[in-house]
């Protein structure tokens with residue numbers, strides 16, 4: 115396979131960054147990540163990732179259309195999590211699991227002594243650090259990049275980076291759980307609970323429980339072929355644990371947020387044109403397409 119500058123970066127991390135770049139270009143942007151476009155460009159990815167919202171999405175290249183549609187969702191989730199992190203009574207440390215090319219450590223107004231720990235595969239974090247250094251971008255917090263395989267026990271990696279288990283923590287789990295087996299999801303959620311002092315909080319994007327049907331696999335194969343994204347990256351795992359139930363059983367207060375609710379709150383339609391609204395907020399139908407979010411406090 116041809117190598118490119120970001121070939122050690124998960125294609126999903128690049129696709130999400132491209133989604134944030136597209137979102138930033140919209141007149142009604144819900145979130146503006148100034149680093150998303152440069153990160154994707156620096157990867158020299160062979161994938162034809164869109165970086166701007168086109169004048170007419172209907173005539174955008176076929177491969178870009180699902181990514182443009184996804185960018186509407188990515189903008190929504192970026193804004194929602196930004197808003198959760200800006201809520202009052204912040205903790206003094208935040209852990210972002212599967213941080214990928216997320217640049218919140220650089221673009222949000224953290225207290226200068228706030229500690230942010232980003233966990234992902236080492237190559238992803240090294241690539242991000244290199245590109246952002248080249249842009250003369252600086253974290254607005256004390257940032258620790260922690261290379262870790264989150265499908266394996268990872269608590270020791272975090273402790274080794276001077277994470278303080280006695281301090282309340284804010285946990286961010288965005289776009290990660292679908293890439294972990296159901297068991298690894300369970301282990302990750304249990305580890306979050308074990309490492310959380312009183313006062314901790316979490317925002318978690320759920321992995322949707324996907325029916326194990328031939329139709330679904332065929333759809334994912336078509337999306338994989340259309341976008342070049344690896345099938346293994348796209349395939350969510352059956353029967354994932356429910357973060358809300360798991361944390362509630364451990365004494366956390368939990369709130370559930372469906373994508374339909376967020377679409378209504380942020381006045382966002384997840385559709386490429388006016389004629390075919392595809393988000394449940396617009397259709398009034400229940401939302402089975404995405405897992406939605408859980409926020410929680412201990």
Ligand SMILES: C[S@@+](CC[C@H](N)C(=O)[O-])C[C@H]1O[C@@H](n2cnc3c(N)ncnc32)[C@H](O)[C@@H]1O
Pocket residue numbers: 124126127130131211212213214215216233234235238262263264265266288289290293294
């Ligand atoms: C869809 S991306 C989302 C990245 C980021 N949270 C965002 O929203 O931009 C998924 C991320 O999870 C990371 N990831 C997936 N499986 C992982 C694993 N076993 N260990 C560490 N990171 C993993 C990938 O490297 C990638 O950066």
